[in-house]
Amino acid sequence: MTVTVTGLVRRFGAATALDGVSFALAEGEFAALLGPSGSGKSTLLRILAGLEGSEAGEVRIAGRSMAGVPARARNIGVVFQNYALFRHMTIFENVAFGLRVRPRAARPDRAETARRVRELLQLVQIPELERRYPDQVSGGQRQRVALARALAIEPHLLLLDEPFGALDALVRRDVRRWLRGLHDRLGLTTLLVTHDQEEAMELADRVAVMERGRVVQFDPPAALLAAPATPFVAGFIGHAARLEGEVRAGVLRFGSLPLPPLRAALPDGPATAFLRPGAVVAEALAEAPGGAPPAAIELLRVTAEGERRAVLTLGGVTLEARLAPGSEARAARGAPCRLHIAGAQVFGAGGGRAEARPLRAAPVL
Amino acid sequence: MSERPGIADPAWVRALLAGAALLVGLLLLALPLAVVFAEALRRGWGVATAALADPDTLSAIRLTLLVAAITVPVNLVGGLAAAWCIAKHDFPGRRLLTTLIELPFSVSPVISGLVFVLLFGLQGWFGPWLQARDIQIVFALPGLVLATLFVTFPFVARTVLPLMQEQGRTEEEAAATLGASGWQVFRRVTLPNVQWALLSGVLLCNARAMGEFGAVSVVSGHIRGQTNTVPLHVEILYNEYQFAGAFAVAALLALLGLATLAAKTALERLTGRRLGEGTGDAA
Numbered sequence: 001m002t003v004t005v006t007g008l009v010r011r012f013g014a015a016t017a018l019d020g021v022s023f024a025l026a027e028g029e030f031a032a033l034l035g036p037s038g039s040g041k042s043t044l045l046r047i048l049a050g051l052e053g054s055e056a057g058e059v060r061i062a063g064r065s066m067a068g069v070p071a072r073a074r075n076i077g078v079v080f081q082n083y084a085l086f087r088h089m090t091i092f093e094n095v096a097f098g099l100r101v102r103p104r105a106a107r108p109d110r111a112e113t114a115r116r117v118r119e120l121l122q123l124v125q126i127p128e129l130e131r132r133y134p135d136q137v138s139g140g141q142r143q144r145v146a147l148a149r150a151l152a153i154e155p156h157l158l159l160l161d162e163p164f165g166a167l168d169a170l171v172r173r174d175v176r177r178w179l180r181g182l183h184d185r186l187g188l189t190t191l192l193v194t195h196d197q198e199e200a201m202e203l204a205d206r207v208a209v210m211e212r213g214r215v216v217q218f219d220p221p222a223a224l225l226a227a228p229a230t231p232f233v234a235g236f237i238g239h240a241a242r243l244e245g246e247v248r249a250g251v252l253r254f255g256s257l258p259l260p261p262l263r264a265a266l267p268d269g270p271a272t273a274f275l276r277p278g279a280v281v282a283e284a285l286a287e288a289p290g291g292a293p294p295a296a297i298e299l300l301r302v303t304a305e306g307e308r309r310a311v312l313t314l315g316g317v318t319l320e321a322r323l324a325p326g327s328e329a330r331a332a333r334g335a336p337c338r339l340h341i342a343g344a345q346v347f348g349a350g351g352g353r354a355e356a357r358p359l360r361a362a363p364v365l
Numbered sequence: 366m367s368e369r370p371g372i373a374d375p376a377w378v379r380a381l382l383a384g385a386a387l388l389v390g391l392l393l394l395a396l397p398l399a400v401v402f403a404e405a406l407r408r409g410w411g412v413a414t415a416a417l418a419d420p421d422t423l424s425a426i427r428l429t430l431l432v433a434a435i436t437v438p439v440n441l442v443g444g445l446a447a448a449w450c451i452a453k454h455d456f457p458g459r460r461l462l463t464t465l466i467e468l469p470f471s472v473s474p475v476i477s478g479l480v481f482v483l484l485f486g487l488q489g490w491f492g493p494w495l496q497a498r499d500i501q502i503v504f505a506l507p508g509l510v511l512a513t514l515f516v517t518f519p520f521v522a523r524t525v526l527p528l529m530q531e532q533g534r535t536e537e538e539a540a541a542t543l544g545a546s547g548w549q550v551f552r553r554v555t556l557p558n559v560q561w562a563l564l565s566g567v568l569l570c571n572a573r574a575m576g577e578f579g580a581v582s583v584v585s586g587h588i589r590g591q592t593n594t595v596p597l598h599v600e601i602l603y604n605e606y607q608f609a610g611a612f613a614v615a616a617l618l619a620l621l622g623l624a625t626l627a628a629k630t631a632l633e634r635l636t637g638r639r640l641g642e643g644t645g646d647a648a
């Protein structure tokens with residue numbers, strides 16, 4: 001089903017959790033709501049589910065206004081953060097719950113209920129657990145139960161609230177792929193709430209980034225990286241380092257920092273640049289080129305993919321850089337290095353954004 | 366023993382403390398109970414059973430059972446409702462209600478009884494109005510029930526409330542999103558989650574309802590065969606030097622208390638085992 005949210009406002013006392021949120025989900029879309037804690041994303045999910053009210057704005061699901069429609073009448077499947085399984089019920093009963101509480105006319109009989117529950121447990125691949133209680137299964141299995149229980153009501157919309165938070169890192173990646181596969185098979189409009197950008201970027205067709213109660217950008221993951229709408233998005237996505245500089249005649253300079261100038265199509269004035277780890281290259285030098293060393297490698301780290309990266313501190317900002325091919329042998333703690341920038345997102349003081357490019361291609365790139 | 370030597374106290378300290386606690390327990394708790402049963406049976410079963418078969422005693426037992434039969438269900442519903450309101454909802458005055466629930470625990474039972482005399486007695490606020498309509502509250506069953514209700518109100522609420530608060534509201538919210546109505550949520554999720562604590566609270570409430578002396582003593586009027594409950598009857602018999610009878614009735618009352626305690630302990634073991642089955646990895 002399509003979901004349209006317009007101008008949603010929600011306040012808690014003096015604090016504003018949602019400050020005019022608007023977005024729309026297309027039929028069958030898998031979208032993520034990404035933001036730091038306190039950005040209002042969980043509140044938004046609770047309002048969609050009908051568990052929380054709003055001061056202003058409108059939620060429409062499949063074109064129908066949800067004003068005054070209680071949670072039980074919305075037919076929205078919710079997987080809660082800690083799953084909220086019914087602790088006194090077996091896993092079978094947990095999944096059957098949504099069918100058993102239906103009005104008599106719509107309630108399937110015993111055999112049909114059992115058939116549907118077993119089918120769902122098959123779907124989430126835990127058919128052997130139906131007689132267990134929630135506290136007798138692992139975190140990953142509990143998540144599958146929560147999903148099966150939410151799917152049992154044949155929802156119009158599936159809401160997932162930080163569903164991977166309680167899983168350890170090893171399981172998380174597998175479960176993510178499995179969940180995405182399941183979505184592609186069922187075609188159910190799904191909204192995932194998360195503070196983990198990797199999760200959002202890997203799972204979702206489109207990611208809505210929330211900042212202080214607003215959706216500031218709602219785009220496919222690649223577009224968020226290529227064209228961040230605000231400095232906040234640029235800083236939040238892709239672990240970018242934030243550096244202040246000055247634009248003069250289309251050239252961005254970083255003051256006294258040992259960084260090369262960049263070409264940036266912005267009006268003159270102060271500007272903020274966001275540098276992603278992959279876009280900065282450190283060329284380790286045998287010895288410092290005349291005078292004080294321009295930059296020094298503080299420490300070296302190895303990424304999960306096995307790539308070595310140099311970590312440097314420039315003007316109080318920690319920066320991560322790839323190592324230039326050919327200079328890896330010289331890279332060591334404290335080694336002097338020259339920095340090259342392949343590209344950066346730059347925001348001018350007036351709010352304009354430009355993609356900065358090096359003045360001349362560095363030979364080592 | 367799996368005790369770590371680093372933090373364990375010396376053996377003699379432990380022995381001394383455990384011994385002292387046991388001694389106090391025996392002297393102050395077990396011995397008096399034993400005396401009650403010994404005194405009751407000192408002149409044989411015959412005397413004891415005869416004392417219990419006395420019409421006044423039987424009437425006191427009937428009255429006590431009747432009062433408990435009224436107050437326990439009322440407090441079951443009232444206590445559960447209060448705990449449910451406080452734990453599952455936000456409303457102004459929530460803290461006040463939480464404090465009010467504990468009021469009967471902190472006020473002397475005599476005062477609790479006196480309040481009803483001052484309200485409904487002949488010289489009380491509503492006394493003349495009630496008398497004009499020939500409604501007897503104080504020195505009659507309604508007074509006994511009211512006083513007992515007041516004194517025993519906290520038991521159900523106080524045993525259920527902490528558990529409900531610990532469990533939070535997420536299961537109820539999940540049930541709502543799955544299509545359950547308010548009543549279905551309560552009946553299928555909230556209630557089963559607290560059923561054992563509820564039963565435990567009901568048992569304690571019942572024990573107190575049958576054993577309450579102070580508040581009931583004030584509103585009863587001690588009319589034999591009419592407004593005398595078992596605890597009051599024990600006192601009357603004792604004051605009249607009918608020691609065998611007094612102790613026989615007291616023994617019966619003590620047995621009720623012991624049975625309650627046994628039931629509660631069995632219940633805790635049962636639920637403890639069920640809860641202990643978990644893998645314990647719930648964050």
